[in-house]
Amino acid sequence: MELTSQKMRKLAPELDPLRLGTGWTPDELSKPQIIVESTFGDSHPGSGHLDKLVNAACKGAAEAGGHGARYFATDICDGESQGTDGINFSLASREMIANMIEIHANATPFDGGVYISSCDKGMPANLMGLARVNIPSVVVTGGTMHAGPELLTLEQLGMYSAKYERGEIDEAKLNWAKQNACPSCGACSFIGTASTMQIMAEALGLALPGSALLPATSPDLVEYARRAGYQAVVLAKQGLRPSDIVTMDSFENAIMVHAAISGSTNALLHLPAIAHEFGISIDGDTFDRLHRGAKYLLDIRPAGRWPAEFFYYAGGVPAVMEEIKSMLHLDVMTVTGKTLGENLEELKQNGFYDRSHTYLEKWNLKPTDIIRSFNTPIGTDGTVAVLRGNLAPEGSVVKHSAVPREMFRAVLRARPFDCEEDAIAAILSGSIHPGDAVFIRYEGPKGSGMPEMFYTTEAISSDPELGKSIALITDGRFSGASKGPAIGHISPEAAEGGPIALVEEGDLIRIDIPERILEITGIKGRELPPEEVDRILSERKKNLQPREPKYKK
Secondary structure, eight states, rough: OOOHHHHHHHHHHHHHHHHHHHHHHHHHHSSEEEEEOOOOOOOTTTTTTHHHHHHHHHHHHHHOOOOEEEEEEOOOOOHHHHSGGGGGGHHHHHHHHHHHHHHHHSSSSOOOOEEEEETTTTTHHHHHHHHOOOSEEEEEOBBBBOOOOOOOOOGHHHHHHHHTTSSSSSSSHHHHHHHHSOOOBBBOOSSHHHHHHHHHHHTOOOOTTTTOOBBBBBBBHHHHHHHHHHHHHHHHHHHHOHHHOOOOOOOOOOOOHHHHTTOOOTHHHHHHHHHHHHTOOHHHHHHHHHHHHHOBBBBTTSSSSSTTTHHHHHHHHHHHHHTGGGGGGGBOOOOOOOBHHHHHHHHHHHTHHHHGGGGGGGGTOOHHHHHHOTSSBBBBBBSSSEEEEETTTEEEEOOGGGGGOOOOOEEEEEESSSSSSHHHHHTTTTTTTTEEEEEEEEEEETTTTTOOOOOHHHHHHHHTGGTTTTTEEEBBBTTTTOOSSSOOOSSGGGGGOOOOGGGTTTTTEEEEETTTTEEEEEEEEEEOOOHHHHHHHHHHHHHOOOOOOOOOO
């Protein structure tokens, strides 16, 4: 089999001299060529250390008789842009990174790839780009940062900030939290979107077994990167492509793992987009179907007690998969060239669990303190649900594992706001009361780019009374760190004239998570028959004035 790179050399006589000018040797020109694509850059802790993994991957490729070429498309940080208009660029950045990966790999074809990333948009973007390029490839996840003193982790900063705004702590305590929440490189140390998507990469079979979400400073992670570079050359010689590996069964496995870890609701944006690049269709209903009856096992923040570095110490993705093995498709192919079932058996034989479990000893914890057994789960009905009704005809998403039981069924009074800034000001000033449904609208993809509502959810969940008596309802999305009674992704969004745009002060909103219902049941505080509610909403829609788009460039 002639390698793609060698065919290209025959077609483009300038290719060899230009690569020699880049620093390649004549000998390297004829070897299998591996693109090592990463989000390395000084953009945030999740990407600032990836150069070490890039270099290790190139070393591994050389050991296997190939040559690695470094390409970069760095990402932005949701945390750094949180609470500003910068967060509106977050979701769009996923598409731009995926586009650059597609451009990089197709402009000068390669024989194989290694894709290295850590965070919220960089990780799904690399998975989307990998699918588009579809050359033999391995993913390396950039790992998680350590927790700070008192096991402080970044998602707690919103709580500290809200307490400071309410006068519950002084500035010195807030500054202490700021200065200690990110003590190392790596993704934020909780099961937010970054950690979720790292885990999804392995659950899809695209990363080496046991490699997802290691501590970013671990020498084990560098070794995984070296092995990934080596394996990319092996796969290039075999011609085993991502499309030969990833199937609908792979996505069902990933969603079952998502349920077990109480993964970020943003996975409902990213996994369908990745599946689309593979020509596979999944949607919110796929998640809802698979989460029903699924076991929720992981006691990691924000829903659980421990920081994310403990995930690897407890055995990582393989340990989760061992517990839910009866619910997985074990015959799916993976980047090892073996099936998932074969990988899991091999890990039990090669000492993987013994090595990872030793890290828990200094904390005096057992693996089952972090990853519960299948028979003693934290929950038994997954962790997310898709709600529908006249408020969200095309669906909405709630992470019910983070919702207080009191809010599983409720009728609330609508308090609509047309931007997050107005809503959070009302919450912090004491204008929101138990029994309110806080609406934040015109924050969907077309409204403002679909930013996260992280500060608003933290302001609610850090208030003991509001956290169990109100709901936040939005056409925007939430941080993977969010907890509390939050319902997002309302579709159609307000910018498209969806029903969320028609809600007025005092309308009655019914939430029923067990029955998957989200609907307007009354107008101005009065319960009305459904047909009367529909009539009034229809009248309101006739009078709805189109809004100027927030961004015109």
